[in-house]
Amino acid sequence: xxxxxxxxxxxxxxxxxxxxxxxxxxxxxxxxxxxxxxxxxxxxxxxxxxxxxxxxxxxxxxxxxxxxxxxxxxxxxxxxxxxxxxxxxxxxxxxxxxxxxxxxxxxxxxxxxxxxxxxxxxxxxxxxxxxxxxxxxxxxxxxxxxxxxxxxxxxxxxxxxxxxxxxxxxxxxxxxxxxxxxxxxxxxxxxxxxxxxxxxxxxxxxxxxxxxxxxxxxxxxxxxxxxxxxxxxxxxxxxxxxxxxxxxxxxxxxxxxxxxxxxxxxxxxxxxxxxxxxxxxxxxxxxxxxxxxxxxxxxxxxxxxxxxxxxxxxxxxxxxxxxxxxxxxxxxxxxxxxxxxxxxxxxxxxxxxxxxxxxxxxxxxxxxxxxxxxxxxxxxxxxxxxxxxxxxxxxxxxxxxxxxxxxxxxxxxxxxxxxxxxxxxxxxxxxxxxx
Amino acid sequence: xxxxxxxxxxxxxxxxxxxxxxxxxxxxxxxxxxxxxxxxxxxxxxxxxxxxxxxxxxxxxxxxxxxxxxxxxxxxxxxxxxxxxxxxxxxxxxxxxxxxxxxxxxxxxxxxxxxxxxxxxxxxxxxxxxxxxxxxxxxxxxxxxxxxxxxxxxxxxxxxxxxx
Numbered sequence: 181x182x183x184x185x186x187x188x189x190x191x192x193x194x195x196x197x198x199x200x201x202x203x204x205x206x207x208x209x210x211x212x213x214x215x216x217x218x219x220x221x222x223x224x225x226x227x228x229x230x231x232x233x234x235x236x237x238x239x240x241x242x243x244x245x246x247x248x249x250x251x252x253x254x255x256x257x258x259x260x261x262x263x264x265x266x267x268x269x270x271x272x273x274x275x276x277x278x279x280x281x282x283x284x285x286x287x288x289x290x291x292x293x294x295x296x297x298x299x300x301x302x303x304x305x306x307x308x309x310x311x312x313x314x315x316x317x318x319x320x321x322x323x324x325x326x327x328x329x330x331x332x333x334x335x336x337x338x339x340x341x342x343x344x345x346x347x348x349x350x351x352x353x354x355x356x357x358x359x360x361x362x363x364x365x366x367x368x369x370x371x372x373x374x375x376x377x378x379x380x381x382x383x384x385x386x387x388x389x390x391x392x393x394x395x396x397x398x399x400x401x402x403x404x405x406x407x408x409x410x411x412x413x414x415x416x417x418x419x420x421x422x423x424x425x426x427x428x429x430x431x432x433x434x435x436x437x438x439x440x441x442x443x444x445x446x447x448x449x450x451x452x453x454x455x456x457x458x459x460x461x462x463x464x465x466x467x468x469x470x471x472x473x474x475x476x477x478x479x480x481x482x483x484x485x486x487x488x489x490x491x492x493x494x495x496x497x498x499x500x501x502x503x504x505x506x507x508x509x510x511x512x513x514x515x516x517x518x519x520x521x522x523x524x525x526x527x528x529x530x531x532x533x534x535x536x537x538x539x540x541x542x543x544x545x546x547x548x549x550x551x552x553x554x555x556x557x558x559x560x561x562x563x564x565x566x567x568x569x570x571x572x573x574x575x576x577x578x579x580x581x582x583x584x585x586x587x588x589x590x591x592x593x594x595x596x597x598x599x600x601x602x603x604x605x606x607x608x609x610x611x612x613x614x615x
Numbered sequence: 616x617x618x619x620x621x622x623x624x625x626x627x628x629x630x631x632x633x634x635x636x637x638x639x640x641x642x643x644x645x646x647x648x649x650x651x652x653x654x655x656x657x658x659x660x661x662x663x664x665x666x667x668x669x670x671x672x673x674x675x676x677x678x679x680x681x682x683x684x685x686x687x688x689x690x691x692x693x694x695x696x697x698x699x700x701x702x703x704x705x706x707x708x709x710x711x712x713x714x715x716x717x718x719x720x721x722x723x724x725x726x727x728x729x730x731x732x733x734x735x736x737x738x739x740x741x742x743x744x745x746x747x748x749x750x751x752x753x754x755x756x757x758x759x760x761x762x763x764x765x766x767x768x769x770x771x772x773x774x775x776x777x778x779x
Contacts, residue, residue, distance in 0.1 A: 211673065211676055211677035211744065211748070212673070212674075212744035212748075213744065213747060216740055216743055216779065220739065245775065248776070249743065249776065253739075280729075280777070287733065316730065341726070374727075375726060375728075378731065379727055379731075464699070466700075466703050501699045503699055
């Protein structure tokens with residue numbers, strides 16, 4: 181579980197419970213929604229008193245928006261802390277009028293692993309109720325292995341909402357063992373809608389569809405989603421002995437983390453040559469498919485003078501925008517902008533902000549691209565990072581810079597993937613040396 | 616892209632019928648509110664940077680502990696404000712004003728986001744704080760006519776409700 185934001189709100193458990201129990205009217209003038217923050221924070225506090233406070237919040241059925249979202253978040257937090265004693269109240273939420281409360285209740289019951297057939301049947305019946313979040317319901321029915329729902333899930337495989345169709349196809353494959361239709365979900369990785377592409381990755385992970393790793397590596401979505409998907413499939417496939425690191429994981433993981441647009445199957449194209457200004461603005465798109473096309477076009481058609489433009493956009497915009505920041509880090513490396521070394525080290529590799537995590541591993545790779553040995557101590561230091569992508573990218577960069585001392589550090593890492601990467605780099609260098 | 620008009624026509628076409636009188640009433644209602652929506656859309660488009668920045672700043676005002684040592688806003692550069700995402704949602708709200716329905720938010724901002732935020736355990740309170748601030752900040756007649764403000768606020772409520 182990613183807990184980068186666990187302490188974000190700086191609230192103790194006691195403070196959170198007190199706030200959550202405070203009547204809505206007493207907090208009208210407080211900025212934001214303190215009860216909503218408290219309900220979120222208690223997801224990090226798996227104690228009996230937290231569970232009871234969250235249950236009390238759900239029992240407050242004031243229909244006002246500011247309370248409704250608190251109830252809903254409380255439902256989710258109980259799922260996060262896997263509170264089995266909350267199953268009865270979560271079950272009651274399955275008939276709530278608010279479809280998002282229902283969605284969260286279904287999700288939380290899945291997290292808790294509520295396998296009472298009566299509860300599962302109530303969840304399955306929601307598939308016949310209009311206006312529900314069918315994708316989440318379908319996921320949880322598959323996760324809880326409720327085979328009597330197969331016929332009802334089948335009605336969604338051709339849903340006009342492809343994210344629902346994707347969930348239905350995957351879930352039927354999980355429940356019946358017939359995996360042939362998963363090819364359709366792999367095709368969704370190239371859909372024109374970014375959410376269809378993103379969520380198809382999750383579906384393929386849920387189905388342990390290891391064969392999809394190459395297609396995931398090439399899908400035009402944010403590198404975070406691709407790396408997360410490949411990593412989850414790698415964990416499952418490697419530990420079960422179905423995948424080898426060298427042949428089935430490393431080639432695609434390397435491509436994904438290098439994140440070069442030439443290795444990505446883009447779904448967009450320009451109908452006329454775009455201007456430089458337009459391309460720069462596209463680097464800030466939330467649809468990464470469009471970012472990749474812009475990056476590729478900038479490198480191909482606007483390489484001269486691009487570093488100046490990038491540095492200007494960095495100062496103006498990218499330093500505050502984690503998506504644009506990541507792209508700029510990558511481009512500075514590809515352009516081998518030597519004077520950017522300090523910037524890449526301090527604002528990329530060592531960026532402390534949780535939402536700038538991608539810039540850390542992009543920074544590591546950019547340092548490898550620059551080719552300066554001054555970066556080696558920083559990259560070795562990054563091998564102690566708690567984030568596997570940063571360590572993996574640092575190993576790749578150190579290999580590029582000709583350093584082998586980092587391999588000894590990585591060989592002792594607690595993460596099997598980092599050990600495997602170090603071992604493979606060592607094996608490659610031995611092969612080269614003996615040749 | 617779903618809107619009141621496309622929903623009515625699609626439903627009628629699926630059933631091989633003409634739009635019913637209640638269908639036409641809903642289209643008529645949407646058209647009657649169009650001027651107010653366009654007013655809000657135009658103002659929002661013209662002030663998107665200021666509106667979005669105020670909303671991010673509100674996140675920090677509501678959560679000052681973010682400035683504490685080790686927290687996400689502990690350096691000089693204010694990076695924790697999720698400028699990008701808030702602006703994205705404000706843009707989708709603007710599209711909704713133009714369309715006269717929640718299609719852009721539904722299709723491009725909500726359905727997948729909820730799942731992604733939950734799967735990655737990303738915090739949603741900053742979005743709620745930012746969008747709530749934007750909802751409470753609008754003032755009539757200073758910023759918008761009462762009708763335009765109603766249209767704008769109802770979409771902010773819709774976004775808060777859907778993302779939380």
